[in-house]
Amino acid sequence: MGQKQKNFIRLFFSYLILVIIAICCIYPALWVVISSFRPGSSLFSEDFIPKIWTMDHYRELFNNSTFTYAVWYWNTLKIATITMILSTLLSTISMYALSRFRFKGRKNLLSMILVLGMFPGFMSLIPLYILLMQFELLNTHLALIIVYSFGSVLMNGFVIKGFFDTIPRSLDESARIDGATHLQVFTNIMLPLGKPILIYVALTTFTGAWVDFIFARLVLTSRDRWTLAVGMYDLVNSYQNSNFTLFAAGAVLIAVPITLLFVFLQKFLVQGLTAGASKG
Structure with missing residues (x-):
């Protein structure tokens, strides 16, 4: 042959x-x-x-009086959008400091973040539930936003740091010689160059908050505070009231925002996936 x-x-x-x-x-x-x-x-x-x-x-999704699909949709959109913004901001600022600055305890902090990121999120459900109960945050959207935002730093932190480590430090030094402050270096150099990885992190964070079911089901108890994942599960939870075609219609509408985001930002998503693979 x-x-x-x-x-x-x-x-x-x-x-x-x-x-x-x-x-x-x-x-x-x-x-x-x-x-x-x-x-x-x-x-x-x-x-x-x-x-x-x-x-x-x-039509039934928005006209049925037994459930409030529009309210669930708005709740999920609000939680996912705020989580995306807050998480991306926290991850970018913290990993910029760990990538560019050298201070006592830096390596220990990186090791701690790495170790914590290895544990599955299910292990923290009970402690988080107790903490939220102590702070009277159960059955609130703020609880979901806080947990999603700070939890995603562990998952996305090293991706952002790996990208920042690939940016030559000579750019920072040149800007510092010209009189730029650390904030100016961060906003005028690091953020424009880091746009692909930031979009990638923002998309993954938005998607994670948009489709999460387990933690939202644990925290939210009021029907009017449910997210889409919890509300859609309730539609087919009962064998007497199962309406799978209605569930399919709701699932299609759920997929629309994520699909549009991935279609329009596909170029940046691919760049972020490849660029963030470098370790520093």
């Missing part, structure tokens, strides 16, 4: 595997979208493509 035939076979199976993976990823999403336009409330259907298409499920 010649080298060209080997390359052709290797390329053929590579594309075949990619096609299979793409089908496995696209089919569930396509099934949910189509189900949202299917009449009735059943999960099962004999036809993949419905014979009759309807928008009733989307």
Whole structure:
């Protein structure tokens, strides 16, 4: 067998595997979208493509008096947006200091952040619940914002620090010689150069807060304070009241903001993924 035939076979199976993976990823999403336009409330259907298409499920999401989908949507959007801004700000400032400054205890602090980031978030659910109860923050959106924002620093910190470490220190030194302050160096040099990694961190933080269910379910008890993940779970939690086509319509609307963000910021997302892989 010649080298060209080997390359052709290797390329053929590579594309075949990619096609299979793409089908496995696209089919569930396509099934949910189509189900949202299917009449009735059943999960099962004999036809993949419905014979009759309807928008009733989307109307029912906002007109049904038994649940408040619009309120859940606003709650989730508010929590995810504030978390994204606060988390990105905290992560950027703290990791800039750890990347550019040298002070006593710096290595110990980095080691502590690294070790804490290794533990799964489930281990902190009970301590966080007790702390929030002591501070009377249970059943509030502020509790979610605080936990999401400060918790994401552990996950995104080393990604930002790795990117900042790749920026030559000569840029900082030149600016300092010209009379720039540390704040000016940070805002005029580090932030513009770090835009790809900051967008990547902002997107991942927004997505994490947008889809989180476990912690939101633990903290929020009032129906009017629920997020989308908790409210949508409640729609199909009961076997008597399960409405899977309505759930599919809600899931499609949930995916819209994240999809738009990833489509319009895809270039910066790829740059952030590759640039943040460097360690310093």
